[in-house]
Amino acid sequence: MTTQTVEYIRYRIPADKSAEFLSAYTKAAALLAAAPQCVDFELARCEEDFEHYVLRITWTSTEDHLEGFRESELFVDFLAEIQPYIPFIEEMRHYKPTTVRGTGSAVPTLYEWAGGAEAFARLTSVFYEKVLADEVLAPVFAGLDPEHAEHVALWLAEVFGGPPGYSETQGGHGHMVAKHMGRGITEPQRRRWVNLIQDAADEAGLPTDAEFRSAFLAYVEWGTRLAVYFSGPDAKPPAEQPVPRWNWGAAPPYQG
Ligand code: HEM
Numbered sequence: 001m002t003t004q005t006v007e008y009i010r011y012r013i014p015a016d017k018s019a020e021f022l023s024a025y026t027k028a029a030a031l032l033a034a035a036p037q038c039v040d041f042e043l044a045r046c047e048e049d050f051e052h053y054v055l056r057i058t059w060t061s062t063e064d065h066l067e068g069f070r071e072s073e074l075f076v077d078f079l080a081e082i083q084p085y086i087p088f089i090e091e092m093r094h095y096k097p098t099t100v101r102g103t104g105s106a107v108p109t110l111y112e113w114a115g116g117a118e119a120f121a122r123l124t125s126v127f128y129e130k131v132l133a134d135e136v137l138a139p140v141f142a143g144l145d146p147e148h149a150e151h152v153a154l155w156l157a158e159v160f161g162g163p164p165g166y167s168e169t170q171g172g173h174g175h176m177v178a179k180h181m182g183r184g185i186t187e188p189q190r191r192r193w194v195n196l197i198q199d200a201a202d203e204a205g206l207p208t209d210a211e212f213r214s215a216f217l218a219y220v221e222w223g224t225r226l227a228v229y230f231s232g233p234d235a236k237p238p239a240e241q242p243v244p245r246w247n248w249g250a251a252p253p254y255q256g
Pocket residue numbers: 137140141143144145147148151152155156170176179180183185189190193219220221222223224227228
């Protein structure tokens with residue numbers, strides 16, 4: 001359970017003070033942005049009743065907010081900006097996030113964008129043909145289970161936001177990671193894996209747009225580096241964790 005807490009501050013600002021309120025918060029925002037206890041924040045104005053504003057601030061924890069930020073020099077400057085509006089606060093409390101959370105379907109998943117299950121099946125089948133013909137990787141995958149490519153396709157599909165096919169038929173994150181333990185994967189092998197999966201993505205016709213490929217490669221970099229770590233001598237078996245769910249990161253899909 002995260003220690004993060006979300007503070008909601010509801011204001012009712014008379015119409016004649018609204019411009020100066022927004023200007024004060026524009027300055028106060030720089031102080032929140034500089035606070036190491038602040039994760040993110042947003043001030044929203046009510047569409048139905050312009051006098052109502054809600055400021056949402058996510059803090060690393062309630063304690064960090066009350067004993068860290070509130071005791072800091074930044075807070076002195078922050079307070080100087082927003083003090084005139086304290087009498088207009090209607091609610092100021094911390095809320096703990098519950099497990100009820102999620103994202104909607106406004107943004108397609110990487111899985112949908114790639115072309116769904118068939119796209120990942122094409123990808124891994126081309127990829128493992130390349131792997132088995134590759135002088136660096138062929139020895140690593142000698143005696144490969146014929147279903148390996150299909151399993152990896154299920155894994156990638158699930159990671160990129162598709163159905164939980166790997167978790168349901170093979171196991172969770174720990175199961176997948178365990179397949180790499182003791183294999184002593186080297187950096188040249190890892191890098192070849194990364195290069196070949198990108199070649200395979202081209203040949204299998206996965207989208208080539210900048211946003212998709214940068215998100216795809218980000219996961220491949222992350223995943224292969226974890227594979228190297230877990231294949232090494234110091235690796236401890238991972239605690240069972242859910243399969244990671246990768247998303248678009250800083251560059252969402254371009255939908256013109
Ligand atoms: C993003 C990176 C990676 C992903 C998503 C991935 C995925 C997987 C999955 C899902 C399995 C289990 C397959 C099954 O359940 O049958 C597996 C096994 C394996 N992986 Fe990876 N892997 C990655 C990186 C690597 C790298 C860099 C290497 C070596 C260069 C590697 C070598 C192997 C080997 C040798 C196995 C065992 C194959 C077998 O069952 O005989 N993997 N991988």
